[in-house]
Amino acid sequence: MQVHQLLKRGENHKDFCEDFVMAYDLSERYSIYGVFDGCSSGLESHFASALIAKIFRAELQFLEPDSFENTKEALNRAMLHGIESLSSVRNNLLLETDELLSTIIVFLVDKIEMSGDIMAIGDGFISINGQMHKIEQNNQPDYLAYYLDQINTFEDYESWLSEHVLQFNIPQIIDVTISTDGIHTFQKLNNKDYEQNAPYPLDFLIRDEYMIDNKTMLSRKCNILRTKFGFTHQDDIGIIRIKNNSPKLIQNGTISSYFAEG
Amino acid sequence: MKTSNLPNYADLDFNLDFANFNPEDIEVDETINAVFVIDTSYSVSSYINDLNQAFNDFTDSMQSSHIADKLFVSIIEFSGDVNVTSGFRPVPSIPQMDFSKKLGGWTALYDAVYTGLKNALDYRENLENSGVETKTLLFIITDGEDNSSKNPPQKVKSLIDKLRKEERNAFSFTTVLFGLGDQANFKKAQKDMGIEHLAQIGTSGEEIKKMIGFISQSISSVSAGKQALAPVF
Numbered sequence: 001m002q003v004h005q006l007l008k009r010g011e012n013h014k015d016f017c018e019d020f021v022m023a024y025d026l027s028e029r030y031s032i033y034g035v036f037d038g039c040s041s042g043l044e045s046h047f048a049s050a051l052i053a054k055i056f057r058a059e060l061q062f063l064e065p066d067s068f069e070n071t072k073e074a075l076n077r078a079m080l081h082g083i084e085s086l087s088s089v090r091n092n093l094l095l096e097t098d099e100l101l102s103t104i105i106v107f108l109v110d111k112i113e114m115s116g117d118i119m120a121i122g123d124g125f126i127s128i129n130g131q132m133h134k135i136e137q138n139n140q141p142d143y144l145a146y147y148l149d150q151i152n153t154f155e156d157y158e159s160w161l162s163e164h165v166l167q168f169n170i171p172q173i174i175d176v177t178i179s180t181d182g183i184h185t186f187q188k189l190n191n192k193d194y195e196q197n198a199p200y201p202l203d204f205l206i207r208d209e210y211m212i213d214n215k216t217m218l219s220r221k222c223n224i225l226r227t228k229f230g231f232t233h234q235d236d237i238g239i240i241r242i243k244n245n246s247p248k249l250i251q252n253g254t255i256s257s258y259f260a261e262g
Numbered sequence: 263m264k265t266s267n268l269p270n271y272a273d274l275d276f277n278l279d280f281a282n283f284n285p286e287d288i289e290v291d292e293t294i295n296a297v298f299v300i301d302t303s304y305s306v307s308s309y310i311n312d313l314n315q316a317f318n319d320f321t322d323s324m325q326s327s328h329i330a331d332k333l334f335v336s337i338i339e340f341s342g343d344v345n346v347t348s349g350f351r352p353v354p355s356i357p358q359m360d361f362s363k364k365l366g367g368w369t370a371l372y373d374a375v376y377t378g379l380k381n382a383l384d385y386r387e388n389l390e391n392s393g394v395e396t397k398t399l400l401f402i403i404t405d406g407e408d409n410s411s412k413n414p415p416q417k418v419k420s421l422i423d424k425l426r427k428e429e430r431n432a433f434s435f436t437t438v439l440f441g442l443g444d445q446a447n448f449k450k451a452q453k454d455m456g457i458e459h460l461a462q463i464g465t466s467g468e469e470i471k472k473m474i475g476f477i478s479q480s481i482s483s484v485s486a487g488k489q490a491l492a493p494v495f
Contacts, residue, residue: 214289220394228390
């Protein structure tokens, strides 16, 4: 399994990158990945995205996903505990709602089964084995922080989960990407010095196989998009791309057929 | 290890093989490329041991530093001939050097600088094309004036001028000429080749150590996102 990650500040953000990327091995079997996009009109949103990521990671560490039946159950339980912890931290640090505004996309991976579950709160982008999901919320993400005071019981939590959270089960990971919405903000500079036959940035980053074995693949592709083709991303970008490079999978032809269909 | 596509040097007939490290095998997204153009004419015999010592201390310390994985070094030795001792290689693969092995009688300074510079620029372009951002530092260490180059110094200058015209290169490319001793008109060489900085120093072991110390600091400074230091001795 190859894990590529990228975190880059956008052109429109002068001081801070408000996105955050999380990649953490919980055990031999499980890993947690996440991308978080702090709200630009919130307060010190780089803090919100990093704080939420670390709280969520800690909850999964305490819970030990190996003790759950499947990744979905572990993810749901970690989110419940994460909400409790976030409320507690908010109270302890006297934080306001607009200091906790960050989107959340988390992906719990079972590395043995090569399966997993994704949970998305707010906007962003997910690509599952070639199937792309642009989570669009008209630039007004449905942040978790809005609901902290409303989730007081397990029933509240279940109701919030069904109404405000998107969940994806992935029985077999072939090539999966989770990203903040910054991935949609590439703009091409109108300058004849740049090469004209430019790739489509989204495809280049999440489908193209160039440098797939290189751990800096995403960062270098971003550099190529900028220096060779004049593309810059206006918003911050946080991307995790997970590629299953199991020889068995390649032997079965699954990867080539996926790209042919994709 | 694979070699990159070599630039066309047919017109210069340097018979060189740079064997630069393949950009696609690099596992960082930014490199510091340091080029050493080192005079090995007979006149350097008096301080060559100090230079060997200081240079090898430099590679030792860089090999264990936090920037080891992004520092690439190329070494050009010259007297009447120009010898590419090493194309750009990661600093951990740079061996202990002995510059006394190729001592010769003449000083082809301009040819050597042109060779090192041209390779640095070609490699820089290859790296950029594969998504690696690059900062380049060219260090020239000589104690004499040119007396045998086939190329005029203006050929070096035109390469540097062309590079500087592009805004993105302004802070990512530095050239320093270290003039050792007082036997040559280093200012003229600096001006004719368009080299950014000139540092004139003595040939004592202490001063050579100081020069190499400055080079280390300069590389660390560039690595930290600052500009290369201006040499003051």
